[in-house]
Amino acid sequence: MDNKHNESGTTGDSIVKIENLSHRYTVQWAIKGINLQINKKGIYGLLGSNGAGKSTLMNIMCGVLKQTNGDIFINNVNVKHDPIQAKRFIGFLPQKPPLHTDLTVEEYLRYAAYLRWIPGNSVKVAIDEVLEKCNITHFRKRLIRNLSGGYQQRVGIAQAIIHRPSLVVFDEPTNGLDPNQVLEIRKLIAEIGEERTVILSTHMLTEVQAVCDYIYMVEQGQMVFQGTVNEFDNYLSPNSLLISMMNPPLTDELSSLHGVLKVEEIGSNRFRLQFIDVRDVTENIMRLSLERGWQLTEISLEKNSLDTIFAELSKKAHK
Numbered sequence: 112m113d114n115k116h117n118e119s120g121t122t123g124d125s126i127v128k129i130e131n132l133s134h135r136y137t138v139q140w141a142i143k144g145i146n147l148q149i150n151k152k153g154i155y156g157l158l159g160s161n162g163a164g165k166s167t168l169m170n171i172m173c174g175v176l177k178q179t180n181g182d183i184f185i186n187n188v189n190v191k192h193d194p195i196q197a198k199r200f201i202g203f204l205p206q207k208p209p210l211h212t213d214l215t216v217e218e219y220l221r222y223a224a225y226l227r228w229i230p231g232n233s234v235k236v237a238i239d240e241v242l243e244k245c246n247i248t249h250f251r252k253r254l255i256r257n258l259s260g261g262y263q264q265r266v267g268i269a270q271a272i273i274h275r276p277s278l279v280v281f282d283e284p285t286n287g288l289d290p291n292q293v294l295e296i297r298k299l300i301a302e303i304g305e306e307r308t309v310i311l312s313t314h315m316l317t318e319v320q321a322v323c324d325y326i327y328m329v330e331q332g333q334m335v336f337q338g339t340v341n342e343f344d345n346y347l348s349p350n351s352l353l354i355s356m357m358n359p360p361l362t363d364e365l366s367s368l369h370g371v372l373k374v375e376e377i378g379s380n381r382f383r384l385q386f387i388d389v390r391d392v393t394e395n396i397m398r399l400s401l402e403r404g405w406q407l408t409e410i411s412l413e414k415n416s417l418d419t420i421f422a423e424l425s426k427k428a429h430k
């Protein structure tokens with residue numbers, strides 16, 4: 112089939128296109144009505160709590176699981192209709208890396224190259240290239256089972272990129288690693304993201320902040336947010352102000368101001384004010400500070416923490 116024209120007639124130059132994807136294992140829907148489109152290189156985070164549907168989505172995307180409804184196109188090839196062709200474009204590191212621990216690193220990568228149909232005369236170059244990329248050349252003769260968790264993960268990443276796929280999918284790639292290994296694997300993923308499109312799943316906000324350009328957040332099998340990390344950060348408009356004064360009034364006086372919902376003292380002469388309308392309350396405070404001699408030294412909007420946004424979006428999915 113022509114790559115540019117799939118059976119649903121979709122054309123265009125997307126790297127990944129997901130249309131109304133739903134999957135039901137038994138009775139309950141694990142994912143429902145997911146749509147997304149990725150048109151350019153970068154690192155995309157699939158964020159969600161445990162059980163949100165991330166692995167289900169990734170397994171379908173990589174042709175490991177067949178969806179109940181909807182379509183996925185990788186470089187315009189429909190994964191359901193032409194899985195063999197679609198899989199040529201995809202590298203996948205599932206949540207449980209598919210390692211054969213009784214093989215050496217090199218033996219395993221040769222096997223991965225064979226599974227990926229790399230021609231015999233190109234296998235050595237492909238192996239050398241990924242060993243170097245993943246910084247495991249010195250372990251090429253080592254049995255995989257004798258490697259640390261972080262290095263085993265590097266081998267898993269090496270098998271995912273050995274055929275130079277345009278899309279690499281990592282399901283919770285740093286799960287279970289110690290903090291140093293986490294940093295090293297993130298660095299490696301960032302390097303891979305410079306050359307290819309990477310989608311990684313995680314339930315950790317810190318991970319998307321650290322490595323991703325763009326976030327897709329899934330909760331209860333539904334997409335509850337998609338946008339940049341910055342947009343995620345600004346998703347909920349702030350509803351609290353931080354103010355400091357050299358000569359503050361009593362907390363009760365601040366609480367009684369028009370438009371103030373709640374006042375909390377958070378340090379010497381510093382307060383957090385929850386408000387209804389930001390303009391009203393800031394004007395009020397600045398005017399009264401002058402009139403009553405409070406000597407205002409700080410007034411700033413307090414941003415919602417990413418954790419708050421995460422919690423709000425998770426709640427939204429449960430409604």
Ligand SMILES: Nc1ncnc2c1ncn2[C@@H]1O[C@H](COP(=O)(O)OP(=O)(O)OP(=O)(O)O)[C@@H](O)[C@H]1O
Nearest residue numbers: 136137141159160161162163164165166167168314
């Ligand atoms: N093989 C299966 N049979 C039945 N239900 C399943 C199966 N695999 C997953 N589920 C259910 O589908 C939902 C989504 O699971 P999934 O593993 O995709 O979520 P996840 O976001 O990857 O979670 P985790 O981070 O815990 O892996 C969950 O309710 C899960 O219990």
